[in-house]
Amino acid sequence: MSESAPVVEMTGISIAFPPVQALESVDFRLYPGEVCSLLGENGAGKSTLIKALTGVYPIDSGRIVVAGHDVSFDGPAQAQAAGISTVYQEVNLLPNLTVAENIMLGRERRSWSGIDWRAMRRHAGELLRDLNLDIDPGSLLGSHSLAVQQLVSIARAIDVRAKVLVLDEPTSSLDAGEVEELFRVIRSLKESGVAILFVSHFLDQVYEISDRLTVLRNGRLVGNYRTDELLRIELVHKMIGKEIAVLDQIERRTQSAAGEAEDEAGPLVRAIGLGRRGSIEPVDLDVYEGEVVGLAGLLGSGRTELGRILAGVDTADSGELRVNGRQRRFRSPRKALRERIAYSSENRRAEGIVADLSVRDNIVLALQSDRGWFRRIPRRRQDELAASYIEALNIRPADPDALIRNLSGGNQQKVLLARWLATAPRLLVLDEPTRGIDVGAKAEIQRLVADLAANGMSVIFISAELEEVLRLSHRVAILRDRRKIADLVNHDLGVSDVLAVIADGNTPEEVPA
Structure with a gap:
């Protein structure tokens, strides 16, 4: 890998957004046929380095060489023409166009009579089949889940036959099966000689797919490391620049309080048969003052849908909701906010x-x-x-x-x-509050959630990371196929316990203590 010449070589890259020095004399190399993960806390400079490479930001000083040629891109189009394609964390396609139109946007197939829609759909279908994605190329992109939209975005990036593929948090909206499919595609591209820059905060995924790691901290290069030569705990220390025991402290504090949140006054919020057709089957759920209730389940299980109904973002069409024993019907988030129920969306850019x-x-x-x-x-x-x-x-x-x-x-x-x-708020509904952020910021947010609960605030915590849900929650409601299948007090629950419920539908009594 290192014996060949780098396809990307960035030397002494500096960029400032006064008063912030985003990058300071950073060196970065990427070789053909490798996966290199770019790591660091939020604010370390990862996104800035990517945007410098892809022509979004001009550099203040330094040198960028792509395929042996000095380059100075005036925009992403020039970078793409040079063979650099990027898929960002937030899907930036057009939901009002079809899947095929999004994949072929700007590269439409044409015939003597204009755009050849049939050829476009056929070509898009072939790309999607390569990703094992069985959807209609003629369907509207906006009719599909975020996970499918992310895979369509990757299919579009693959279609330009790039020398360099930049994947910025591509798995943040994917479930385990979809991640495995993506990794299959990445390995295939790697074998064909494509250089892949991979950015993720899921360390398990980083270690599974990466050949090499580049670590940034506070806008500076910490170092380059072979993945098989760097222990995970060493990686975390290099990313944050200090020892970290915060997550263990949070887990001990939260689990020691498990089961203590319920009080004689009854629940702060009680959902009785609360549901919405096509979104979530009727659910019963109690949330007590000072309690963190985790919503766990696979992608599409109904976690987000339940959180949105409880906070009035979507309107329930069955059941009832009681706040402090009084029946309430929320037709908007503003109505919920007046009852001091606040909702933070998983889609921080759009909502x-x-x-x-x-x-x-x-x-x-x-x-x-x-x-x-x-x-x-x-x-x-x-x-x-x-x-x-x-x-x-x-x-x-x-x-x-x-x-x-x-x-x-x-x-x-x-x-x-x-x-x-x-x-x-008395109840704070947090939907994926740590998605796509680094270990240090994640620890700060998790510690804040634990502190809020310790001071009497109720929290509904939604996350795709089961370890995170179990670390923070006093009680875990497990969903599958858009219905609640279990409600477990978190007395030393393990990930395997939750997965057993999700996989087999065991009742709480059947789950090992």
Whole structure:
């Protein structure tokens, strides 16, 4: 691998977004026929380095060589023409077009009469079959799940026959089976000589698919390592620059409190046969004050759908919801917020941040909406709120005027948490709050959830990572095929216990203690 010349060689790359130095003299190499994972905390400079390579950001200093030629891309189109194709974490295709149209966008097949739609669908179908994805190329992309849309995005990237394929968190919306299919495709591309830059916060996946690791911290290169020569704990230390026992501390604190959240006053929130046709089968669920209830299940199990109904994002068409014993019917998130139930979406780009607003504006957005736009929150109060949450949640950069679109994913997530905490919720519904963020930021958010519960706030915690759900939750509701199949108190539950329920539908009594 290292005996051949690198297909990408970046030397002394520096980029600044004053007052932040995003990259400082970073070197990076990528060889044909290898998978190299780029790792680091949120804000380490991973996305900036990728955007420098793909022409999104100009570099302040340094040199980029692709396939032996010095390059200076003015945009992603030039990078793609040079053989560099990118699939980002957030699907950036067009949901109102068909699958085939998205795959072939900008490269449409044509005949004497115009676009050859049949040829486009046929070609797209062949690509999808290579991914073992059995969907109609003529169907609307928006009719499919995020996981399918991500695979379509990868199919589009593969179709340009790139020398370099950049995969930025490509598995964040995929289940285990879909990840395995993606990895099969990656290995096939690797064997054909494609160089693959892989970015993921799932360390198991990094170690499974990568030949080499490049670690960044605070905009600087920490080092390059062969995957089989670096232990995982050593990798974590290099990423965060310090020893970390935070996750173990959170787990011990949370499990020691398991089962103690229920009180004689009854549940804070009680769902009785709550459901929505085509979304989630009727569910019974109690949430007590100061309790973290985890929603566990595979992709498509109904985790998100249940969270959205409880928080009024989607309207239930069966059952009832009681808050402090009083029946409530939420027809909008605003109605739920007035009962001090807040929801943080898994899709932070589309349903969370407002990219063109500042950190301050994003933090006060929910409070301002509740007051109405004609009763503006005084600027002094806005500054106080922003400053307090920036400090409390360690948001970086610590600049309330910074545009949120320029923050790392982990810091954007912290701003969203600040927005909902500012409303003083009694129940906080968190849907994938740590998806796509680094180990350090993940630990900070998990510690915050544990602290909130210890201080009396109720939390519904939704995550595809079972270890994370079990670490934080006092109780775990398990869903499969869009219905709840078990509700378990977390007395030292293991991942195997939960998987047994998901796989076999065992009742709680049948699950090993």
